[in-house]
Amino acid sequence: MNIGIIGSGQVAQTLGGKFADLGHSVTISSRDPGRPKDRGEWGVIPSADEWAAARRAEGADAAAGSFTAAAIAGDVVVNATAGASSLAALRLAGAKHLSGKILIDLANPLDFSRGMPPSLTVCNTDSLGEQIQAAFPHTKVVKTLNTVNVNVMIDPAQLGAETDLFVAGNDTDAKAWVTEHVLREWLGWPRVFDLGDITAARATEMYMPLWLRLWGAAGTGALNIKVVAAQP
Amino acid sequence: MNIGIIGSGQVAQTLGGKFADLGHSVTISSRDPGRPKDRGEWGVIPSADEWAAARRAEGADAAAGSFTAAAIAGDVVVNATAGASSLAALRLAGAKHLSGKILIDLANPLDFSRGMPPSLTVCNTDSLGEQIQAAFPHTKVVKTLNTVNVNVMIDPAQLGAETDLFVAGNDTDAKAWVTEHVLREWLGWPRVFDLGDITAARATEMYMPLWLRLWGAAGTGALNIKVVAAQP
Numbered sequence: 131m132n133i134g135i136i137g138s139g140q141v142a143q144t145l146g147g148k149f150a151d152l153g154h155s156v157t158i159s160s161r162d163p164g165r166p167k168d169r170g171e172w173g174v175i176p177s178a179d180e181w182a183a184a185r186r187a188e189g190a191d192a193a194a195g196s197f198t199a200a201a202i203a204g205d206v207v208v209n210a211t212a213g214a215s216s217l218a219a220l221r222l223a224g225a226k227h228l229s230g231k232i233l234i235d236l237a238n239p240l241d242f243s244r245g246m247p248p249s250l251t252v253c254n255t256d257s258l259g260e261q262i263q264a265a266f267p268h269t270k271v272v273k274t275l276n277t278v279n280v281n282v283m284i285d286p287a288q289l290g291a292e293t294d295l296f297v298a299g300n301d302t303d304a305k306a307w308v309t310e311h312v313l314r315e316w317l318g319w320p321r322v323f324d325l326g327d328i329t330a331a332r333a334t335e336m337y338m339p340l341w342l343r344l345w346g347a348a349g350t351g352a353l354n355i356k357v358v359a360a361q362p
Numbered sequence: 363m364n365i366g367i368i369g370s371g372q373v374a375q376t377l378g379g380k381f382a383d384l385g386h387s388v389t390i391s392s393r394d395p396g397r398p399k400d401r402g403e404w405g406v407i408p409s410a411d412e413w414a415a416a417r418r419a420e421g422a423d424a425a426a427g428s429f430t431a432a433a434i435a436g437d438v439v440v441n442a443t444a445g446a447s448s449l450a451a452l453r454l455a456g457a458k459h460l461s462g463k464i465l466i467d468l469a470n471p472l473d474f475s476r477g478m479p480p481s482l483t484v485c486n487t488d489s490l491g492e493q494i495q496a497a498f499p500h501t502k503v504v505k506t507l508n509t510v511n512v513n514v515m516i517d518p519a520q521l522g523a524e525t526d527l528f529v530a531g532n533d534t535d536a537k538a539w540v541t542e543h544v545l546r547e548w549l550g551w552p553r554v555f556d557l558g559d560i561t562a563a564r565a566t567e568m569y570m571p572l573w574l575r576l577w578g579a580a581g582t583g584a585l586n587i588k589v590v591a592a593q594p
Contacts, residue, residue, distance in 0.1 A: 244487065253568070343558060350593075355587040360522065
């Protein structure tokens with residue numbers, strides 16, 4: 131399948147690499163695909179172009195381009211940008227190129243401008259997932275994967291126990307397809323809760339403050355939660 | 363031990379009953395201890411006075427009174443009011459009667475004024491726990507138990523698997539005492555994460571939207587989460 135990824139950072143490269151390893155055709159994207167990403171104290175990661183060249187050298191079907199190129203290339207599109215710049219990046223990608231497609235939104239609207247831990251740029255009575263759905267009404271936005279870091283996304287078994295993912299979105303068929311294929315088959319997530327329409331994106335985005343505290347308390351970002359419920 | 367509970371609703375009565383069953387002296391409280399609580403479609407529950415009389419008839423050491431009476435009676439005080447009225451109730455209880463004491467805050471700042479599911483009256487860069495700590499600087503506020511419903515609070519084993527609770531607060535000794543005695547010994551919670559100072563109340567209060575969606579998806583409020591982390 132052709133997968134377009136909006137973004138070219140750590141999440142885009144790691145998730146894109148996983149999809150490419152599975153045999154998919156992957157296009158990651160950037161405002162400037164030739165520029166390496168300087169993440170300050172976290173180091174420098176390769177440019178989108180360098181990433182794609184390295185994957186192709188390994189035999190993968192990988193490309194890099196503009197946001198528009200990724201949106202056009204993808205039968206399914208993934209928003210892997212930082213939440214604070216997601217709407218701008220998706221607008222550059224172009225509503226017409228996203229129209230009718232599933233957009234997997236795994237971004238969180240983290241606001242680092244007030245120090246650590248980050249707060250959220252939007253929450254409570256709105257969410258990034260809803261803002262994206264409202265801005266792109268002809269796109270099927272499926273909010274998911276935003277409750278784990280990218281290393282857990284692509285390898286849930288590393289946690290040593292089955293844990294849970296969540297999906298939210300207005301299009302039932304789109305959620306079912308993402309759940310069955312992307313989450314279960316491709317990434318190996320056996321347990322997925324459907325939380326409801328796209329307003330449920332509030333729930334998983336507002337879980338970020340707890341996730342960030344758990345990261346501190348557990349001493350690792352390789353963590354997730356398992357929902358335990360009594361039989362109703 | 364003498365336990366004062368600010369509030370006389372379902373949470374106060376159920377948790378107070380558990381503490382009384384354990385042999386503690388419990389005072390629940392209300393603006394009007396003689397008035398039964400009409401919770402609309404959820405039915406009517408006994409007044410604070412009726413609750414205390416029924417517990418005493420069973421041989422328990424239970425009383426009902428004003429918020430001030432409960433604050434004076436308690437060596438430890440519990441905030442079991444609805445979050446939207448917690449600050450008003452605690453002010454009526456009186457800062458001088460809460461001074462130097464541990465206040466276990468298990469309220470969530472749910473805002474039902476905009477329909478269901480509720481939003482929060484405060485979140486993101488502040489929290490109810492912080493507002494209470496700021497309003498009562500000589501009280502040791504420990505935020506905990508707000509991530510489960512009261513039936514799970516008093517009987518975590520019903521879930522059939524060990525799940526997690528969280529504590530947040532500025533006073534390390536107070537958190538340790540609550541964790542060891544109230545959570546582990548009295549209520550039976552073996553796993554408790556210390557998330558940090560009282561600003562971490564944001565994390566557990568902002569988990570409420572996810573809890574509410576999980577309640578819908580799981581079909582029961584008898585639920586909780588277990589944190590699963592790889593070894594760091």
